[in-house]
Amino acid sequence: MLQHELKKWFGFESFKPGQQEIIESVIADKDTLGILPTGSGKSLCYQLPTYIKQQPTLIISPLISLMDDQVMQLKSHGEHKVSCIHSGMDEDERRLNINALSNSRFIYLSPEFILQPQNFKLIKTLNIGMVVLDEAHCLSEWGYDFRPHYALIGKIINQFPKAVVLALTATAPPHLTFDLKQMLNRTFHVIKTSMNRDNISLTHKNFPDDDEKLKWLLPALETTGPTIIYVSSKKTCLNLAKEIYNYGFLTGIYHGDLSYQERHTVQHQFINNEIPIIVATSAFGMGINKKDIRTIIHYHLSTSPSNYMQEIGRAGRDGTHSQAISLFQPDDSFLLETLLFTDMISSDDINAFEIGTFLPPDKQDILEILNSYYSFSQLRTIFEATYQRKRKGYIRMLGYKNLDQCRRSYMMEFFGESIEEKPNQCCDNDSELHSIHHLNRKKVKRKINYTEKLQNLFE
Template identity: 70%
Template sequence: MLHDALKKWFGFDSFKDGQEAIISSVLNQTNTLGILPTGSGKSLCYQLPTYINQKPTLIVSPLISLMDDQVMQMKLNGETSVSCVHSGMDEQERQFNLSKIKSSRFIFLSPEFLLQPFNIKLLNHLDLGLIVLDEAHCLSEWGYDFRPHYALIGKITRQFPQATILALTATAQPYLLNDINHMLNTKFTEIKTTMNRDNISLSHLNFDNDEGKLSWLLEFIQHSGPTIIYVSSKKICLTLAQAIYKEGYLTGIYHGDLTYQERHTVQHQFINNEIPIIVATSAFGMGINKKDIRTIIHFHLPTSPSSYMQEIGRAGRDGEMSQAISLYQPDDSFLLETLLFTDSITEDDITLFESGDLIDPIKLEMLTILNDYYSLNELITIFNTAYQRKQIAYKKMIGYKMLDSCRRQFLLNYFGEHDITKPVNCCDNDSELKNLAIYNRKKVKRKMNYNEKLQNLFN
């Protein structure tokens, strides 16, 4: 039956690894955590059950780019019964999508939108068959100290007890299953395939300073193919992009402070190979449907193996050989620790919050949101646990820079994977890796469009 439905709705003859098991679980009305590597067709795991059950599906999504990409892909495949509301839309587009919600088969919304009382009422009369928590690792990584509304996701799911819940992600920390069971006060069945992407080679380089890194980078990108370079901050993003552009390469920047239109433009240019290189913070990547990214460079190490696996997973979605290279210099450790721990909420912050004393406004806002769902004692436990997890993840990444054994084994062990078949091009510690040689052309003069030509005539 499932294979017939797959052929009918999507024209495919067979499922990818993990898809059939997840879909069967959902159709049996079992709340399911599905863990599939990037590019393995996670969206099919909720689209096919939606067509089979003929009931609307709510997709709770963390990022605008992710929603936009999935909506665009659906529409390209002929699906018109889809609505999406997010902060990047103008008022006319927003109102149009709001008016479509009650008649839509697929509804894409953010947790922040849904947790506004008036907005959740838009769904009250819908017989939802499925609620999808997309990029579910964000529940653990962001749900308390970055996107607190994610930690309140149980408020949404409780309002639709008839709906099956499907949480989807490409990377799952060892504690993710317990976290979402706790957040949603339910029990999920976990279905997991390997997180190993054997077409991505792993290597690492240590330098004495940032000048050494930059010198290596400017030479390396000549032949790196479509490339994302991840950095730790907006400031470094701008500085590095300027250096690359000065070297002669068309380069895009991407960080959280750009407007929706700026982010959309950069994504479009990168996807269409108008620019070969993106310099970005971790805000870039999810929802970017570019299959031929060949190189991921971390100018700064990420703060956890989960972040690293997510970000390098954006390479080689076409199955072709790709490479992930991380860089480090001694001052980076201070930078990473600052990013991780400076703004962390502590037990002292919660005590100040309880007594009504002065507290950082951002922390005050987050604790106010969370305290609506969790007791203060629960929050103390939650943030103490989060701090310990950050320390463990950070130490794991610091260990990665000095590793003399298999990098793939080291990373996957963190996620509980121990029986690993190593590819030929595995990592720089157990393979004779050769860097890819895909030429990136230097910038060319852009052709003026019609309006620009007119403007030049009259200036």
């Protein structure tokens, strides 16, 4: 029956691993957590049940770029009953989508938008059949101290008690199922395929300082193909992009302070190979439907294995050999620790909030939002657990830099997975790695010679 529906609605003959099991679970009205690797067709897991059940689906999505990409993909396949509302739209486009809500099959919104009282009224009367939590790891990674509205998704779910909930992600931290139950008061049927991506090789390099790091990076970029370089801050993003541009490469930057139009332009240029290299903070990646990214470089280590696996998973979605390279110098550990823990909400902050003592505005705002759903006692427990999780992930990443064992196995072990059969191009500790050799175009256009043409054809 499902194969018939798949052929009818999408023209596919068969499912990818994990898709059918997730769809069967959703159709049986089981709240489901689906964990599938990047590029494995997670969107189909809610699109096909929506067509089968003939009820609208609400997709709660973390990023504008992700919404835009999925709306574009649906419309390109002939689906026009789609609504999407976000802050990057002008007023006319926003009003058009609001008016279309009652007639939409697929509705894409952020938790911040939905939880504004005037917006909540727009959807609470809709006959929602399914609520999708896209990139569900964001509930655990962002849901308390970065984007607190994510921790209030239970308010939305409670409005639609008959709707089945489908949480989808490529990287599930060990505590995700616990967080889903705590936030939503529902138990999830977990369907998981391996998070491992065999076609991405793993390499790490240690340097004495940033000068040596840069000295290695610049010439290496000549042959890395389409590349994302992740950095820890906007300042580093700007400075590093300038160095790369001065070295000769067309380079884009991407960070949270760019306008919607600036971000959209950079994404478009990268996707269309107008620029080969993006220097970005972690804001870049989700919703970037570019299958031929060959290299992910972490100029600074990720702050957790979950973030790292999510970010490197943006490479090689075409199945071709790709590489993830992380870089480290001793001062980076202080930088990462500062990013993780300096502005964390503590028990002292919660105590101060409870008695009305002054708090920095950011912390005050977060606690006001969370306290609308969680008690003070719950908040103390939540933030103590958050601190311990961050510490555990941070220590795991610091261990990655001095490994003498398989990097892939080390990462997968954090998620409770073991590697039964390693790929030939596994990691720099247990393989004779062949580096990617895909020439990147310099910003000064010139005719390439016959040898370079052959290299580009056959690499």
